[in-house]
Amino acid sequence: MTTPSRLPEPYGPSSGANLADILERVLDKGIVIAGDIRINLLDIELLTVKLRLVVASVDKAKEMGIDWWESDPALSSRARRDELARENAELRERLARLEELELEQGRARREDARREGVRREEAP
Numbered sequence: 001m002t003t004p005s006r007l008p009e010p011y012g013p014s015s016g017a018n019l020a021d022i023l024e025r026v027l028d029k030g031i032v033i034a035g036d037i038r039i040n041l042l043d044i045e046l047l048t049v050k051l052r053l054v055v056a057s058v059d060k061a062k063e064m065g066i067d068w069w070e071s072d073p074a075l076s077s078r079a080r081r082d083e084l085a086r087e088n089a090e091l092r093e094r095l096a097r098l099e100e101l102e103l104e105q106g107r108a109r110r111e112d113a114r115r116e117g118v119r120r121e122e123a124p
Contacts, residue, residue: 030056030064 033053039046054066061067073080 027057030060
């Protein structure tokens with residue numbers, strides 16, 4: 001009795017390459033896929049879409065200078081804390097300016113009231 005033969009492996013039976021090895025190699029070295037889509041009508045460019053895809057490990061991405069996720073508040077708790085601290089400082093500054101303005105307006109109102117009182121006393 002014969003058994004059905006297996007399909008040949010794409011890397012040959014002795015290469016030993018499997019998905020995990022390929023993924024490890026890609027993440028270690030990194031891979032960039034780039035493409036542009038342009039839509040023109042009568043030589044007038046209507047739309048251009050530039051696609052760039054980088055597949056790499058976090059370490060490799062940092063090595064390449066890509067670290068946008070560290071400053072994105074939706075992805076990083078540290079970035080979220082930094083954003084909240086910055087917002088808190090801005091709000092405190094605005095509050096201090098408003099309080100200072102209110103004090104100045106209060107002084108001006110009291111001074112106006114004092115002047116008005118002096119005028120009433122001087123009036124015959």
